Amino acid sequence: MLENIRIVLVNTSHPGNVGGVARAMKNMGLSDLCLVAPNDFPSEAAVVRASGATDLLDNARIVPELTDAVADCHLVIGASARGRHIPWPVIDPREMAAIVSEVQPQLRVAIVFGREDRGLTNEELHCCHQHVHIPSVEGFSSLNLAAAVQVIAYELRMMALSGAAVEKPRWGTPWDIDLADSGEIERMFQHLESTLVDIEFLNPDNPRQLMPRLRRLLLRAVPDKVEVNVLRGILTAVNKKVGGG
Amino acid sequence: MLENIRIVLVNTSHPGNVGGVARAMKNMGLSDLCLVAPNDFPSEAAVVRASGATDLLDNARIVPELTDAVADCHLVIGASARGRHIPWPVIDPREMAAIVSEVQPQLRVAIVFGREDRGLTNEELHCCHQHVHIPSVEGFSSLNLAAAVQVIAYELRMMALSGAAVEKPRWGTPWDIDLADSGEIERMFQHLESTLVDIEFLNPDNPRQLMPRLRRLLLRAVPDKVEVNVLRGILTAVNKKVGGG
Numbered sequence: 345m346l347e348n349i350r351i352v353l354v355n356t357s358h359p360g361n362v363g364g365v366a367r368a369m370k371n372m373g374l375s376d377l378c379l380v381a382p383n384d385f386p387s388e389a390a391v392v393r394a395s396g397a398t399d400l401l402d403n404a405r406i407v408p409e410l411t412d413a414v415a416d417c418h419l420v421i422g423a424s425a426r427g428r429h430i431p432w433p434v435i436d437p438r439e440m441a442a443i444v445s446e447v448q449p450q451l452r453v454a455i456v457f458g459r460e461d462r463g464l465t466n467e468e469l470h471c472c473h474q475h476v477h478i479p480s481v482e483g484f485s486s487l488n489l490a491a492a493v494q495v496i497a498y499e500l501r502m503m504a505l506s507g508a509a510v511e512k513p514r515w516g517t518p519w520d521i522d523l524a525d526s527g528e529i530e531r532m533f534q535h536l537e538s539t540l541v542d543i544e545f546l547n548p549d550n551p552r553q554l555m556p557r558l559r560r561l562l563l564r565a566v567p568d569k570v571e572v573n574v575l576r577g578i579l580t581a582v583n584k585k586v587g588g589g
Numbered sequence: 590m591l592e593n594i595r596i597v598l599v600n601t602s603h604p605g606n607v608g609g610v611a612r613a614m615k616n617m618g619l620s621d622l623c624l625v626a627p628n629d630f631p632s633e634a635a636v637v638r639a640s641g642a643t644d645l646l647d648n649a650r651i652v653p654e655l656t657d658a659v660a661d662c663h664l665v666i667g668a669s670a671r672g673r674h675i676p677w678p679v680i681d682p683r684e685m686a687a688i689v690s691e692v693q694p695q696l697r698v699a700i701v702f703g704r705e706d707r708g709l710t711n712e713e714l715h716c717c718h719q720h721v722h723i724p725s726v727e728g729f730s731s732l733n734l735a736a737a738v739q740v741i742a743y744e745l746r747m748m749a750l751s752g753a754a755v756e757k758p759r760w761g762t763p764w765d766i767d768l769a770d771s772g773e774i775e776r777m778f779q780h781l782e783s784t785l786v787d788i789e790f791l792n793p794d795n796p797r798q799l800m801p802r803l804r805r806l807l808l809r810a811v812p813d814k815v816e817v818n819v820l821r822g823i824l825t826a827v828n829k830k831v832g833g834g
Contacts, residue, residue, distance in 0.1 A: 371725045371732050396729065438747065453761065479750055480616045484641065487616050487739070488609060495743045496738040498723065502683065505724055545826040557819055565810035574682060574802055582788035586830050 345445060345503050347509040350376040352413045352491060354464060359384045361460060363393030363401065364490025369398035373498035373504070377404040378413045378454075393490070410456065410468050418451040419444070422464050422472035423492060425485060433474050437496055441503035458491055461498055489507040521568040532572050533559060539579045542586050590690060590749050593600060595621040596738060597658045597701040599709060604629045608638030608646065609735025615642035617742035618749070622649040623658045623699075638735070655701065655713050663698040664692055664811070667709050667717035668737060668777035670730060675801050677720050678809060682741055685721040686748035695767060700741060705734050715804045716771070718811055766813040777817050778804060784824045787831050 351369055353358060356362050362385055377400050379385060386401065394401055407413050413444070414420045421440055435443065456472060457462035465477050469475060478487060478495050485541070524532075537555055540546035546554055601607050607630055611622060622645050625632060631646065636808055638830050639646055666685055669677075680688065689698050701717060703709035714720060722742050725733060732740070732772050769777075782800055785791035791799055812820070 364736070367733060370729050371736075372731055373726045393733075395731075395733070402605075411821075422669060436747070437743075445760075478616075479746060481618045484615050488612060488638075488640070488735070490607070490733070491613055491736060491739040494732070494739050498682075498740045498743075501682075501724060540823065540826075543823075543826045543830050545823055554819065559814060561810050561816045561819075562806075565806050567806060571802060571806045574799065576789075578785065578790055581785075582827055582830075583789045585788050585827075 345447075345449065345507075346500060347372045347375070348364050348447070348449065348452050349374055349433040349444065349500060350378055350413075350417065350452065350454045351497075352378045352380060352410070352454050353382065353412075353489070354380040354410055354456060354468060354543060355459045356385070357460050357488065359387030359390040361489040362387075362404075363390035363395075363397075364488075365457075365493045366390070366397040366400040366404075368490055368494040368497055369519045370400055372494075372501040374497050374500070376429065377401075379404050379406045380410050380413050381408055382406065384500075407446065410471060414454045414456070416452055417421045417454040419447055419453045419474075420472045421453070421474045421476050422457060423496070424459065424469055424475040425463055435474055436479055437476055437499040440474065440496070441499040443474065444500060445503045445507075446447055457489060457492060458507045493571040493578070521570045524567050524569045528569065528572050529563070532567075532576055535576055535579045539582055543544045543582065590670070590692075590694065591618045592620070593692070593694060593697050594619055594745060595623055595658075595662065595697065595699045596742075597623045597625060597655070597695065597699050598627065599625040599655055599658075599713060600704045601630070601734065602705050604632030604635040605638045606666055606734040607632075607649075608635035608640070610702075610738045611635070611639040611642040611645040611649075611732075613735050613739040613742055617739075617746040618644060619665070619742050619745070620648070622646075623626060624649050624651045625655050626650065629683055633758065655714055655716060656771070656775055659699045659701070659716065660770065660775075662771050663696040663768040664689070664698045664719075665701065665717045666698070666719045666721050666772055667701045668703065668741070669714055669715050669722055675695075675798060675805060677714065677717075677789040677805055679720045679722050681724055682721055682744040685719070686744040688719065689745060690748045699771075702734060702737060707737075710800070715801050715808075716775070718808045722831045739747060742743055763777050766815045769812050769814050770816040773817050774808070774812065776808075777812075777821055780821055780824045784827055784831075788827065 351374060353365060390401055392397055447453055478492060479485060541548055596619060598610060635646055636643055692698055723737060725732060749785060786793055
């Protein structure tokens with residue numbers, strides 16, 4: 345789905361922002377960048393901020409008008425501040441990603457971002473099927489251009505990955521060790537309890553809620569086999585010190 | 590919920606990025622910024638990129654160590670690339686927002702971002718309950734610092750606006766005891782480490798992965814104050830036995 349999405353920047357003033365957009369796009373798996381009449385581009389400032397995404401800058405298409413940028417697109421979404429003169433369908437970035445995910449793979453989507461200071465004109469916004477608004481704070485609502493593209497690209501990537509949600513390992517990298525089974529856990533708790541008696545921390549005649557509290561703590565963490573062995577190793581080291589004391 | 594969230598930046602190199610972070614935070618309704626040993630700050634470059642969010646820069650707290658920045662926090666989440674030496678619980682930004690939304694309003698959350706070039710050290714990551722990873726493209730995975738904060742702040746704002754937070758507090762009540770804060774947790778780990786050296790289970794000249802494994806185990810469980818006191822009581826009982834042995 346991400347290959348069919350084009351990011352269009354209209355009349356960008358600061359080339360550094362174009363570089364920041366290229367980096368944000370490449371981080372999120374987007375590659376199709378189109379610039380409508382950019383100011384001061386190509387530029388070293390763009391290359392610096394791109395931080396390695398120079399392939400996107402090199403391949404960026406430069407056109408004179410927004411209509412040129414979106415001519416071959418089937419769904420055009422414009423980034424917009426709130427409160428335009430004529431009400432228009434406004435969606436948030438997550439709703440936008442859901443709509444884009446339903447577009448057929450042979451069709452092309454454009455997401456259009458306006459000038460740093462003034463955004464898109466009403467005329468440009470009226471070229472768009474939908475307007476997407478990032479829900480910023482009223483009174484301080486204008487995001488940096490690259491930051492706005494980052495949020496939109498992030499939502500698109502989250503949507504693209506959700507199709508393959510099965511893949512994602514819950515623990516970042518696959519957990520390195522098998523979980524301990526209940527038998528191992530129970531033997532660990534028995535060892536803990538007898539050691540606590542040995543060091544006179546647990547009074548068997550008045551145990552209070554000590555073991556339940558320790559069980560609750562450690563069971564919440566769902567220990568793996570190595571963790572259980574480490575804990576038992578510590579208990580054995582204590583046993584030796586106390587026995588030999 | 591957003592008032593209780595602190596953004597912590599560790600050893601930022603480029604002050605412009607601090608300004609970009611301040612802008613991203615203010616756009617999304619966050620205001621608590623803490624800088625750990627920043628390079629070249631305060632700075633005009635930060636003010637320029639902040640684009641009006643100078644109140645956040647003026648109010649930013651500057652501290653020498655990460656532990657100072659998170660001492661009064663109850664849930665600490667570190668931004669991380671994938672694939673660390675020891676696997677640690679890793680969540681995506683949306684899962685992170687869901688977890689943060691369940692934190693009780695009187696508790697404080699820190700979200701920690703590392704250096705532009707190298708992120709957080711393993712030692713810093715091992716101070717965190719959870720690691721959050723923005724699902725970027727493998728091979729081009731490093732986001733600009735302000736862009737990363739923008740994505741995280743956006744997810745937090747989307748969650749705050751959804752109003753879903755009210756229903757089911759997983760943290761605190763109906764839990765019987767307040768959660769331990771990071772300062773209490775760190776002192777507990779220091780006590781644990783010195784005790785493990787005393788009982789000759791931990792060799793300071795060859796510590797291997799012992800403390801990271803124990804940190805990972807206990808931080809997963811998110812201990813409350815009584816649990817931390819129980820663990821420290823056990824350590825003190827061991828200290829007495831070993832000292833008197």
